[in-house]
Amino acid sequence: MKKNIIAGNWKMNNSLDDGLKLVSEIATMIKEDPVNEVEIIIVPPFIHLTVLDKLLQDYDQICLGAQNCNEHDSGAYTGEVSTAMLKSSGVDYVIIGHSERRAYFNESDELLATKVNQALSNGLTPIFCCGEPLSVRESNGQEDFVFTQLTNGLFHLSEESFGKVVIAYEPIWAIGTGVTASAAQAQEMHKAIRNHLASKYGQKAAKNCRILYGGSCKPSNAKELFALDDVDGGLIGGASLNPADFVDIIRSF
Numbered sequence: 001m002k003k004n005i006i007a008g009n010w011k012m013n014n015s016l017d018d019g020l021k022l023v024s025e026i027a028t029m030i031k032e033d034p035v036n037e038v039e040i041i042i043v044p045p046f047i048h049l050t051v052l053d054k055l056l057q058d059y060d061q062i063c064l065g066a067q068n069c070n071e072h073d074s075g076a077y078t079g080e081v082s083t084a085m086l087k088s089s090g091v092d093y094v095i096i097g098h099s100e101r102r103a104y105f106n107e108s109d110e111l112l113a114t115k116v117n118q119a120l121s122n123g124l125t126p127i128f129c130c131g132e133p134l135s136v137r138e139s140n141g142q143e144d145f146v147f148t149q150l151t152n153g154l155f156h157l158s159e160e161s162f163g164k165v166v167i168a169y170e171p172i173w174a175i176g177t178g179v180t181a182s183a184a185q186a187q188e189m190h191k192a193i194r195n196h197l198a199s200k201y202g203q204k205a206a207k208n209c210r211i212l213y214g215g216s217c218k219p220s221n222a223k224e225l226f227a228l229d230d231v232d233g234g235l236i237g238g239a240s241l242n243p244a245d246f247v248d249i250i251r252s253f
């Protein structure tokens with residue numbers, strides 16, 4: 001049985017002290033009343049990972065993800081972090097292709113495909129992000145847009161490797177805007193994504209793939225989104241910075 005996932009992407013927020021406080025509060029709430037049907041992932045900035053890994057030793061329900069990785073093994077890439085470093089720091093997941101990285105750091109589909117390979121070869125689970133901008137949604141081109149991202153970023157993988165990938169559908173117009181995709185819009189896109197995956201990897205692999213929704217997900221809309229047939233959890237930005245909101249979302253299945 002595939003497990004739902006809630007991942008909290010802090011982006012470039014929280015000092016170390018703030019981060020430690022936030023994770024301690026979340027971990028305490030989860031330990032007091034465990035949520036067994038959900039995989040919980042905290043995705044802080046790189047620099048907090050090792051300290052948070054130590055803190056989380058006592059809380060096996062919560063694991064760590066990174067917000068990005070480099071596509072090379074090692075070498076002269078000043079300022080970059082490799083997937084082997086992440087793995088050795090207690091990280092299990094890595095977000096690849098977040099729309100902010102595509103937009104502000106010019107990350108192309110081709111680059112993201114190499115990052116996916118790099119993550120998989122070092123035992124990290126990629127959380128591969130896709131999603132259309134508002135202009136594309138307004139002209140009803142969202143399916144083609146997202147299918148191209150998926151085809152270019154993932155369809156070089158073998159079926160076995162594809163089976164290790166998590167997908168996050170995040171319409172860009174919903175990220176950090178307070179505007180969430182309606183339940184109908186989310187289900188329609190998640191179903192279309194699953195069908196696209198099935199066209200390459202077959203029905204079974206597509207059914208087993210976890211497809212998360214991201215974009216202004218919060219306690220007030222999480223239940224409705226997670227009840228949808230093809231939504232297997234959430235990638236949470238803003239609401240993951242508040243411990244009570246994040247735990248509320250985790251308890252929304």
Ligand code: PGA
Pocket residue numbers: 009170174175176177178214215216217235236237238239
């Ligand atoms: P948001 O961000 O929840 O603040 O909209 C989601 C994301 O960017 O992953």
